[in-house]
Amino acid sequence: MGRKACCDKSETLKRGKWEVEEDEKLINYINANGEGSWRSLPTNAGLKRCGKSCRLRWINYLKSGLKRGSFTPHEDETIVKFHNTFGNKWSLIASNLPGRTDNEIKNYWNSHLSRRTYLFRSTAVVDSKFIKTHPTKRKKIVTNNNNNNNNEVPAKKKKITSPPPVSDERESNTLHEDSSLSTCSSINTADEFMLDEEMMVWDEHTLMQFHNFLQDHDNGGGGGGGGDVASSCLTPTNDEREKVIVNNNNISDEKLVKFESEEEAETTKTTTMQMQYSCPSPIVIYFDDDEQFRWDFDGGFGGDEVNYPWSETKEEETMFNI
DNA sequence: AACAAAACCAACCGCCCGCCA
DNA sequence: CTGGCGGGCGGTTGGTTTTGT
Incomplete structure (x- = not known):
């Protein structure tokens, strides 16, 4: 009973x-x-180390072909994009970033990217997962224990410039093979949103304001490639429908077995597809290294190679459903 | 300058899965 | 079919460095 530990801890490793x-x-x-x-x-190599430790050391640091040093903005975008799609599947994300290891990406995400990423959900309920300190500033964390903080100072407001209309470059990018990575846009026009500088809390009003802004400023371009709200709300073309059907093949077996019947499976697909067009997937809001305010969301179409996580889409059904 | 807090990141831990005897 | 092994993976830890006061 029980398996032998991979490393005998009684040894002086x-x-x-x-x-x-x-x-x-x-x-x-x-x-x-x-x-x-x-x-x-370890024994054969004359090392007093656990085998796992050797493996980790080799894979993460000693193996040839590993990149060291800072992540590039493109790598940042790739990580954000794939994390939005796959979640904490670090090895999967790493497989799309040559020279980077899952451990490295995981650490980078936890220490950098997650701090500037904000997921917008339908309810706009501000709970702990939407509260992050500003990534480029070190702030003291206000713990939840301070419930009786009557002397709490209101957070300062930070001016955030708003997104531009769809640019030519952006439209052309959505047609690229790698359009999954091109749906980010920088905000650089005169419109403004006010965010809490101290805690970066987005309340429901701000969320709605931002959503309305996206719709107001979107020209509907992109052909369903994701990246703009309006285009995702359009009726899909036949071409897009085909892509959706293709993507439906990506529903994993694990998820399919949950369906009681073929009919239910088909209904689920249809519902998901319709929902996909009526409601965009989660919007990821983050700051890049230059404190540029950026947003991104994965429409799931556009011919990219990202398998959209259909099973999770349903839970986001009502997002921005206004 | 000293100290504390926060951030960073290499390494560890334990669970899980596929393979095979 | 069962159980052990090898390996992979994601979460967590803890030492070190950086930053703020």
Whole structure:
């Protein structure tokens, strides 16, 4: 009963930071014998390390072809985009970022991107997950324990400039093969939204204001490629319908088994498809490194290679349903 | 300058799954 | 069919660095 632990903790295995000598031993051994057999590798390589530790060290830092250093804006966008679609599937996201490891992306997300990403949902209920400190400023966290904070100082307001009309560049981008990564737009015109600088809380009014703004400023371009609210609210063309049907094939087996019958499965597909056109998927709001206010949402169409998470769409049915 | 808080990130932990005997 | 093994994955920890006061 119970499985044998991968690493016998009774042994005096070394832990913590890897020494240069250890790295060299690991590299030399793998270069000579190849990857694999991680359990026996430490002994064979003369390392007093857990096999898992060796594997992690190799995969995340020693393996050739790994990129080091800062993430590029394009990588940022890719991560945000795929995280919006796949969630915390770090290995899946990493597979779309050559040279980056799942661990690296996960850390980067947790320490950078998640702080500037705000998911907008239909209810616009402001709960803890919508409350983030500004990514570029270090602020003391106001804990929930301070319920009797009568002397709380109202948060300062920060001016955020609003999005531009759909640009030519943006429209052309939506037609690219990699349109999944081109639906972000910077906000740089004169209209303004007021956000809490201190806690970046978006209340329902602000959410609606932003949504209305998107609709007012959208020219309907993009041909269903996502990225603008209005186009996602249009009746799909036959071409788009075909794409939706193709995408329906991406419903995982795991989700399909939940359907009692073919009829139910078909109904679900239809509902999802209609909903997809009437309601955009979650909008991701974030700040880039230059504190540019950006937004992005995945319409799920446009011929990109992202498999839209249909199963989750239903839960977002009423989003911005006004 | 000293201290505390916050951020960063490498590494660890434990669960899960596929494979195979 | 069952159970052990190897490996992968996502969440968490904790030491170090950076920043704020």
